[in-house]
Amino acid sequence: MDRAALPDIISTGIYGTPPTELAEQPSGSTQFSPLIPGSGKLEDLAEGSLTEMVLLAPPGTVERRYATALALKALAPEGVLTALAPKDKGGSRLAKELKSFGCAVDETSKRHYRICICRQPVQLASIEEALSEGAPRFDEAIGFWTQPGVFSWNRLDPGSALLEQHLPALSGKGADFGCGIGILSGTILKSSKVTHLTLIDIDRRATEMTARNVEDARVEIRWADVRNLRLAGLDFVVMNPPFHDGGAEDQSLGQSFIRKAAESLRPGGVLWLVANRHLPYEGVLKPLFKRVTLHAEASGYKIYEAQK
Numbered sequence: 001m002d003r004a005a006l007p008d009i010i011s012t013g014i015y016g017t018p019p020t021e022l023a024e025q026p027s028g029s030t031q032f033s034p035l036i037p038g039s040g041k042l043e044d045l046a047e048g049s050l051t052e053m054v055l056l057a058p059p060g061t062v063e064r065r066y067a068t069a070l071a072l073k074a075l076a077p078e079g080v081l082t083a084l085a086p087k088d089k090g091g092s093r094l095a096k097e098l099k100s101f102g103c104a105v106d107e108t109s110k111r112h113y114r115i116c117i118c119r120q121p122v123q124l125a126s127i128e129e130a131l132s133e134g135a136p137r138f139d140e141a142i143g144f145w146t147q148p149g150v151f152s153w154n155r156l157d158p159g160s161a162l163l164e165q166h167l168p169a170l171s172g173k174g175a176d177f178g179c180g181i182g183i184l185s186g187t188i189l190k191s192s193k194v195t196h197l198t199l200i201d202i203d204r205r206a207t208e209m210t211a212r213n214v215e216d217a218r219v220e221i222r223w224a225d226v227r228n229l230r231l232a233g234l235d236f237v238v239m240n241p242p243f244h245d246g247g248a249e250d251q252s253l254g255q256s257f258i259r260k261a262a263e264s265l266r267p268g269g270v271l272w273l274v275a276n277r278h279l280p281y282e283g284v285l286k287p288l289f290k291r292v293t294l295h296a297e298a299s300g301y302k303i304y305e306a307q308k
């Protein structure tokens with residue numbers, strides 16, 4: 001499709017961080033990724049309010065169809081959607097999915113990506129199913145509010161389950177770093193000695209689900225990057241730190257979480273942590289904490305308590 005032939009662009013949206021050499025991103029565009037704190041929310045946009053959208057499509061099928069359906073709904077008639085993804089992370093299915101929504105798709109390949117450009121088709125076909133499949137829901141099996149795309153959205157993570165078994169009744173002021181949908185926080189708050197709990201996650205959807213799952217006057221929920229936090233004097237921090245960033249293993253993310261916990265705790269405060277056995281966290285814990293205790297090792301996970 002010839003971009004020069006497009007109508008003047010009034011408002012453009014971006015979803016995620018598509019490589020700039022693959023998709024032009026006009027300056028002044030509004031970001032809509034739930035994984036970038038402070039972004040707008042596609043669900044809240046009036047229908048037809050964007051003239052262009054550049055979307056790095058998420059790898060999960062349900063999440064991807066939901067995001068592309070929301071983007072098409074937010075576009076004005078004839079507005080342009082550029083959706084792209086690595087071929088092996090949903091890219092090879094993008095064109096078919098967009099066609100199922102009634103779009104005439106122009107597809108190209110570059111640097112292992114599939115890039116699909118289409119106009120809003122006015123008569124959107126069957127997006128309702130994609131919107132309802134990707135929406136928040138109460139999952140009877142796990143007993144929590146959840147949404148496709150958030151961490152471990154339809155099953156309890158075995159690492160978190162192991163940490164829950166070993167957590168003592170904590171007390172005072174604390175934080176749950178990377179709270180997900182609030183599973184660990186629910187356990188922490190069973191202790192009446194907990195006076196305040198800050199729950200932080202970089203995923204807006206996770207914080208919204210947490211707000212539904214953890215209704216307690218002692219909690220404060222923040223949509224933020226743990227690495228940018230400024231907390232001090234905490235009695236405890238609990239975490240099942242992430243070790244993937246954008247799909248690739250990133251051990252430095254968990255290591256940053258540990259450093260941030262050490263910075264946020266008062267002397268004598270404790271960090272409770274679960275980690276996959278293969279992750280090299282002990283080397284980061286030992287110089288930062290007075291005492292590091294390995295409490296359990298099972299099913300590929302390790303549970304540590306570290307006292308500052």
Ligand SMILES: C[S@@+](CC[C@H](N)C(=O)[O-])C[C@H]1O[C@@H](n2cnc3c(N)ncnc32)[C@H](O)[C@@H]1O
Nearest residue numbers: 151160178179180201202203225226240241242
């Ligand atoms: C392994 S999951 C644990 C989730 C939850 N605590 C549980 O036990 O089910 C890690 C969480 O950290 C979040 N996360 C990843 N990077 C983050 C960052 N830089 N700042 C805050 N949260 C982050 C992810 O969105 C995810 O929900």
